[in-house]
Structures are given as structure tokens and as C-alpha cells.
Amino acid sequence: MHSSNPPTDDIAVICELLASHLQTDQPTSLYQLIKWLQQPQQAIFNADALQDSLLLFRCNFLLMHCLYRLKIQWLSDGSGELDISALAIVRRPFSATTHCNTGSEPDGQLCAADPLQAYYLDLDNLATSREQVEQLLNQFWKKMTRPDYAMHQNQDLATLELQPPVSAQQIRQQYRRLAMQHHPDRGGDSVKFRQISAAFQRLKHTNLYQ
Numbered sequence: 001m002h003s004s005n006p007p008t009d010d011i012a013v014i015c016e017l018l019a020s021h022l023q024t025d026q027p028t029s030l031y032q033l034i035k036w037l038q039q040p041q042q043a044i045f046n047a048d049a050l051q052d053s054l055l056l057f058r059c060n061f062l063l064m065h066c067l068y069r070l071k072i073q074w075l076s077d078g079s080g081e082l083d084i085s086a087l088a089i090v091r092r093p094f095s096a097t098t099h100c101n102t103g104s105e106p107d108g109q110l111c112a113a114d115p116l117q118a119y120y121l122d123l124d125n126l127a128t129s130r131e132q133v134e135q136l137l138n139q140f141w142k143k144m145t146r147p148d149y150a151m152h153q154n155q156d157l158a159t160l161e162l163q164p165p166v167s168a169q170q171i172r173q174q175y176r177r178l179a180m181q182h183h184p185d186r187g188g189d190s191v192k193f194r195q196i197s198a199a200f201q202r203l204k205h206t207n208l209y210q
Contacts, residue, residue: 014066015073017042022070024080027088034059053137054130061128064120071117084116150206156199168209175200 014037021036022028037044037059049059067089071082074094083090119125128136157163160174178196182188203209 011062011066011069014044014062015069017044018063018066019070022082022089022091024091024093027090029088030060030063030086033063033089037063054133057128057133057136058126061120061126064116065123065126068117068120152199152202153206153208156203159195159199160203164208166208171200171203171209 017037018033021033034045034049036042038047038049045059046055049055064084067082067084071084074080074082074091078094080094081092083092154164157166157171160171160178162171162174175196179193179200180186182193182196184190184193
């Protein structure tokens with residue numbers, strides 16, 4: 001995409017393409033949909049859309065925006081249901097017993113509050129800056145960090161054949177040495193290699209690596 005504020009007509013085109021592409025009971029993913037929309041036949045997203053964090057954010061946002069619009073539309077007219085999750089996006093036959101009446105609210109709010117839906121339907125969020133995107137990514141990785149890594153510290157040091165006190169440089173150098181020694185491509189033990197890699201990743205999130 002070349003703009004963070006696409007015209008309404010462009011959004012309608014993407015919705016129409018997705019509606020024709022999403023087949024009932026055939027799961028797909030956001031990644032697959034972005035790749036499909038990159039193809040010359042569709043030519044919606046740039047070829048390098050997945051290479052840049054800001055472009056990726058905006059493509060993902062616009063795609064989710066259109067998916068939620070389709071979800072609301074299909075529920076409202078009884079033509080289908082759309083499951084949207086991180087694991088899979090699936091269109092299913094309409095079932096009147098699985099949801100409540102969506103009503104005629106102009107913003108298409110569903111019965112149960114859905115923070116993701118509210119976020120992606122607000123096109124103002126598409127103008128998120130590169131700095132804000134980087135902050136979101138940093139927050140994501142921080143949330144992925146387990147708070148109890150220090151509990152494994154002694155065992156992880158032992159896996160790397162180290163004893164405290166050690167510095168971040170010593171940990172890094174020892175990891176590289178052992179990883180090279182046990183790498184499967186060099187005839188090493190794949191189990192040992194994974195253990196070494198996991199220990200190093202955990203130690204990187206302890207005070208030893210500050």
C-alpha cells in the first residue's frame with residue numbers, strides 16, 4: 001500500500017476480493033492472505049510488504065479491518081460466519097443459534113465486546129507511526145519473556161559448562177563455541193544443540209546478561 005489512509009473504494013475492493021477468496025470450511029491465515037493479495041492478479045499489497053515493519057503493520061491492519069467488516073456483513077445478512085484468530089481464518093455456514101442479533105447499529109457492533117474488532121474497525125489506527133509500531137513490537141517481545149528465567153540460571157550455566165561469576169561476553173562466547181561443536185550440520189547432537197540454544201536464550205533475559 002502506498003498510503004496509510006486508503007480510499008473507501010480501495011477497501012471495498014479488498015473486501016470483495018476476500019469475499020470471493022474465502023471458501024466455506026477452508027481455513028487460511030493472515031500470512032497466506034497477504035501473500036495472495038501480493039500476487040499480480042490482485043496487486044493490492046507491495047511485493048516488499050513483509051520486509052518492512054511499518055508496511056507489514058499497515059497491510060495486516062487493513063486486512064483485519066476488511067475481515068471484520070466481512071464478519072459483520074455476513075452475520076447481518078445471514079450469509080455466513082467468519083472465525084478470525086491468530087491460528088486460522090475460516091468462513092463457516094450461517095447458524096442462527098450460534099450468535100445473537102447484530103441489530104442495525106451503524107458501527108456493526110457484535111453482541112459480545114470485542115476489543116480487536118473495535119481496534120481494527122477504527123481506521124485512525126492505521127496512521128500508527130513507525131516509532132509506535134516499533135514500540136508495539138518491543139512490548140510484544142517483552143510479554144513473551146517469562147519472568148522466572150532466573151530460576152533456571154544455575155542449570156543453564158551448567159548446560160553451557162559455566163560457573164558463576166560470569167559476564168555476558170563469557171556467556172556469549174561459550175554459547176558460540178558449544179553451538180558450533182554440537183551443531184547437527186557439523187555432525188553434532190541435535191538434542192544437545194537445542195538444550196544449549198534454549199539455555200542461552202533464557203540467560204539473555206537474566207541479570208547476568210545486563
